[in-house]
Amino acid sequence: MATDPDAVDAAFFEQLRMHFSESEIVELGLFIGFNLGFHTFFGTLKFYPMFSPDGRLISQEESQRVYGAAPGSLNSQDVA
Amino acid sequence: MYQLEPLPLDAITDPELRDLIGKAEALGVPGSSFARIIARAPAHAKPFLKALMMSHAEGNVDHKLKEVIRIQLARYAEDPYFSELRSNKARAAKLSEEIIDAGSGDYEDSLFFSEAEKCALRYADQIFLDANKVDAELYAELKTHFSEAQIMELGSFIALHYGMQIFMRTLGHTAQT
Numbered sequence: 001m002a003t004d005p006d007a008v009d010a011a012f013f014e015q016l017r018m019h020f021s022e023s024e025i026v027e028l029g030l031f032i033g034f035n036l037g038f039h040t041f042f043g044t045l046k047f048y049p050m051f052s053p054d055g056r057l058i059s060q061e062e063s064q065r066v067y068g069a070a071p072g073s074l075n076s077q078d079v080a
Numbered sequence: 081m082y083q084l085e086p087l088p089l090d091a092i093t094d095p096e097l098r099d100l101i102g103k104a105e106a107l108g109v110p111g112s113s114f115a116r117i118i119a120r121a122p123a124h125a126k127p128f129l130k131a132l133m134m135s136h137a138e139g140n141v142d143h144k145l146k147e148v149i150r151i152q153l154a155r156y157a158e159d160p161y162f163s164e165l166r167s168n169k170a171r172a173a174k175l176s177e178e179i180i181d182a183g184s185g186d187y188e189d190s191l192f193f194s195e196a197e198k199c200a201l202r203y204a205d206q207i208f209l210d211a212n213k214v215d216a217e218l219y220a221e222l223k224t225h226f227s228e229a230q231i232m233e234l235g236s237f238i239a240l241h242y243g244m245q246i247f248m249r250t251l252g253h254t255a256q257t
Contacts, residue, residue: 001246005158008250013083022084026121029247030128037243041235044207044214 001029002036083251086116094122100129107137108168109150114161114248132244135237137169141230144175145197148183149204149234150241155184156208157245161252196225204238 001008016025048063058066092098097119105112110132118125136146147170154162167175182190187201199221206213222231 001250005246005249010083023120025084026118027124029250030118030121030124030244033243033245033247034128034240035243036246037239037241038236040207040211040242041239044211044219044235046216 001032082113082117084117084120086113087119089116092116092119092122094119094126097122097126097129100126100133103133104129106168107133108171109133109136109147109165110162110244111165114244117251128244131240135233135240136167139233139237141200141226141233141237143167144170144173144179145200146234146237147175148180148197149201149238151180152184152201153204153208153238153242154245156205157242157249159245159249159252161248162241162245199225200234203234207235207238208242 013025016028020028048060048067050057050063052058052063052066089098089101092101101112101115101119104110104115110129115125115129118128136150137143139146147167150167151163154165179192182192183201187193188198190198193201199218203214203218203222206218219231226234
């Protein structure tokens with residue numbers, strides 16, 4: 001869905017149905033769509049995780065040093 | 081044919097969900113078909129339908145601007161379902177197809193839009209076409225036209241509707257025969 005929506009075709013849905021109920025497929029689709037939208041939006045806000053990898057509450061400045069200059073959001077180049 | 085067909089209304093027994101489906105149809109967006117597809121998962125469908133309708137039809141950003149943005153995004157997402165839906169509230173407020181098309185085209189040079197509306201349209205299309213362009217400079221420009229609350233309203237609206245449009249795009253493929 002995020003990087004190649006055309007690949008989510010009828011054959012793909014047949015595969016999904018082998019493993020999940022239709023209710024679960026809807027739940028997955030809503031969850032993925034929601035995260036696709038909001039992670040991309042949040043990426044533009046340039047905020048960083050509130051906790052360090054060892055679980056300490058840290059400032060945005062320290063978080064930027066820990067996690068890098070660019071937040072790890074989905075690259076829009078990969079989105080159709 | 082959808083990959084998951086909309087459920088018949090009489091198969092949906094949850095009264096709150098039926099009420100939300102009625103509202104989704106009356107507003108025009110997100111429409112009855114999307115609502116009856118996701119009705120398969122009622123516990124998830126209800127908050128999503130509420131959020132979609134509230135973010136679109138309520139709030140402190142002009143509804144007609146949101147409708148132009150929503151259709152711009154649906155066209156970028158290549159989702160025919162949400163591209164073809166129209167808000168009845170925006171129709172009643174005289175939003176024309178000419179303005180809608182201008183919002184999906186060269187809106188920067190369009191006489192239909194104010195500088196604030198052009199900035200909001202740029203915000204919407206850049207988030208998903210090139211998020212790297214949504215930088216401090218663009219946020220600073222947004223703040224000259226909108227309050228921070230309005231910017232968050234716009235961003236959340238854009239994120240939620242675009243995510244659902246991509247989901248609907250995957251459901252819209254014609255099933256193999």
